[in-house]
Amino acid sequence: xxxxxxxxxxxxxxxxxxxxxxxxxxxxxxxxxxxxxxxxxxxxxxxxxxxxxxxxxxxxxxxxxxxxxxxxxxxxxxxxxxxxxxxxxxxxxxxxxxxxxxxxxxxxxxxxxxxxxxxxxxxxxxxxxxxxx
Amino acid sequence: xxxxxxxxxxxxxxxxxxxxxxxxxxxxxxxxxxxxxxxxxxxxxxxxxxxxxxxxxxxxxxxxxxxxxxxxxxxxxxxxxxxxxxxxxxxxxxxxxxxxx
Numbered sequence: 062x063x064x065x066x067x068x069x070x071x072x073x074x075x076x077x078x079x080x081x082x083x084x085x086x087x088x089x090x091x092x093x094x095x096x097x098x099x100x101x102x103x104x105x106x107x108x109x110x111x112x113x114x115x116x117x118x119x120x121x122x123x124x125x126x127x128x129x130x131x132x133x134x135x136x137x138x139x140x141x142x143x144x145x146x147x148x149x150x151x152x153x154x155x156x157x158x159x160x161x162x163x164x165x166x167x168x169x170x171x172x173x174x175x176x177x178x179x180x181x182x183x184x185x186x187x188x189x190x191x192x193x194x
Numbered sequence: 195x196x197x198x199x200x201x202x203x204x205x206x207x208x209x210x211x212x213x214x215x216x217x218x219x220x221x222x223x224x225x226x227x228x229x230x231x232x233x234x235x236x237x238x239x240x241x242x243x244x245x246x247x248x249x250x251x252x253x254x255x256x257x258x259x260x261x262x263x264x265x266x267x268x269x270x271x272x273x274x275x276x277x278x279x280x281x282x283x284x285x286x287x288x289x290x291x292x293x294x295x
Contacts, residue, residue: 181266
């Protein structure tokens with residue numbers, strides 16, 4: 062399961078960027094909750110019959126070309142643009158400053174997100190009931 | 195040579211393109227969802243890098259919100275996939291052509 066490895070490595074990159082709180086949240090939410098959900102659904106659906114590859118050559122080639130073009134655009138922009146601030150980074154994304162910003166300037170979005178989580182939870186329970194009416 | 199913002203952005207771009215490739219090429223709904231997660235994570239990495247190198251904490255707050263919304267989205271999406279599988283016995287997008295003319 063390389064997705065878990067990728068997510069854990071991203072958490073490591075967050076630590077390197079001094080975003081300690083986000084690294085912890087990444088490990089907890091992604092490597093914990095989301096991965097468990099994915100594995101649970103894979104187990105539930107029993108995708109052994111689905112393993113047959115149905116990748117068409119045409120779609121694979123055209124997708125590769127399109128994605129390569131997008132990657133080229135990204136890298137070109139990176140090379141051209143001046144990302145600028147040469148000042149040595151001094152930002153510390155530990156829990157205290159992040160929580161301070163979260164509960165003062167971003168209080169309303171924070172509450173809206175909590176409401177969104179409640180709605181998602183109710184929706185999931187309703188969706189996974191035995192018979193949808 | 196110190197690691198600058200460019201390196202993080204290149205990693206983020208590569209991750210995003212790999213996720214997009216997964217969404218485009220693979221036809222299984224679950225695999226497409228994993229590609230979606232990869233793309234969200236790439237955006238998160240870019241935002242955290244920008245936040246770090248511009249000395250602005252707003253990017254990290256934004257990443258926090260993205261993670262929350264992504265968790266809700268995964269929960270709802272996987273519930274939808276399970277409901278769909280229960281009804282149609284398939285998770286392939288090419289088998290789901292009910293609305294095709």
